[in-house]
C-alpha cells in the first residue's frame with residue numbers, strides 16, 4: 630500500500646536522523662523472528678546501511694522505501710492477516726522552511742508549507758525540548774514554548790479546516806529524550822510533554838490531545854535517535870514505535886476495506902482481523 634508520511638519539525642529537531650534511525654533499528658533488531666521486518670530500496674534490494682545526516686536538509690528531501698512485514702511461514706493464517714508491504718514516502722523538508730523561519734518567509738509562507746504536511750495521510754511531528762529557550766522579546770526567531778505552541782496551533786487549525794479534514798494518523802515524537810534526565814525518562818508521555826512544553830499560560834499537552842477527533846488519531850511517543858559516542862552507529866530508543874503505530878492502523882484499515890475480494894475466500898475479514906498480529910510494543 631502507498632503510505633505517505635510527512636515530517637514536521639524545526640531546524641535540527643531530528644527529522645532526518647529519525648528516518649535513518651528507523652531504518653537502522655529495523656535492520657538491526659527486527660529482521661529475524663516469526664515476523665521479519667525489512668527496508669527495501671526502490672530497486673527492491675534490502676537496505677542495510679543507514680547513516681545519520683552530516684548536515685541540515687536543504688530544500689526538502691523525499692525518502693522512498695518499501696517497508697515489508699513478512700511472516701516466515703508463507704500461505705499461513707498469520708501470513709494472510711499480517712503480511713504487508715508499505716511503499717513509504719517520507720517527506721523530510723528542512724525545518725527552517727517548514728516553520729517559516731527563513732528570512733523572507735512570513736506567516737503566509739508558513740501556512741503554505743503546512744498545507745503540504747496537511748495533505749499527508751500520516752504526520753510525524755518533532756517536539757524537541759533542547760531547542761526551547763526562555764522568552765526573549767529581542768529575538769523574534771527564538772524558539773520559546775509560546776512559539777512551539779503557536780506553530781502546532783496553526784497546524785491544528787489547518788488540519789481541522791474543511792479543506793484538509795480527513796482520516797489521518799499523527800505520531801508526535803518528543804525527540805532527544807536522551808537529554809531530558811533520569812527523573813523524566815521513564816515518565817509517561819503526558820508528564821513528559823507537560824514538564825517540557827507546558828507553562829503557566831501554555832498547555833501544549835491539551836492542544837495535542839485536541840488534535841484527536843473522529844478522523845485524526847494522535848499518539849505521543851518519547852524517542853531518541855542519538856548517535857553512539859564511539860561510532861557513527863545510531864542507538865535509537867523507541868523510534869520504531871512512532872512508525873509501527875501508523876502502520877498498524879493502516880494495515881487494520883486495509884483488512885477492513887478488502888472485505889469480499891476474491892483472494893480472501895479462505896480467510897474472511899473477521900478471521901483476518903482476529904488473526905492480525907500486532908506490532909511489537911515497548912521500548913527496545
Ligand SMILES: Nc1nc2c(ncn2[C@@H]2O[C@H](COP(=O)(O)OP(=O)(O)OP(=O)(O)O)[C@@H](O)[C@H]2O)c(=O)[nH]1
Pocket residue numbers: 638639640641642643644645646647681682684685686687722723724725804805806807808852853854855856
Ligand atoms: N542528543 C540527541 N541528538 C540528536 C537526536 N536526534 C538528532 N540529534 C542531533 O540533532 C542534530 C540535528 O539532527 P537532524 O536530523 O539533522 O535534524 P533535522 O530536523 O533533520 O534538521 P533540518 O534538516 O535542518 O530541518 C544532529 O546533530 C543530530 O545528531 C537525539 O535523539 N538525541
Ligand SMILES: [Mg+2]
Pocket residue numbers: 644645646682685686721722723724
Ligand atoms: Mg533534516
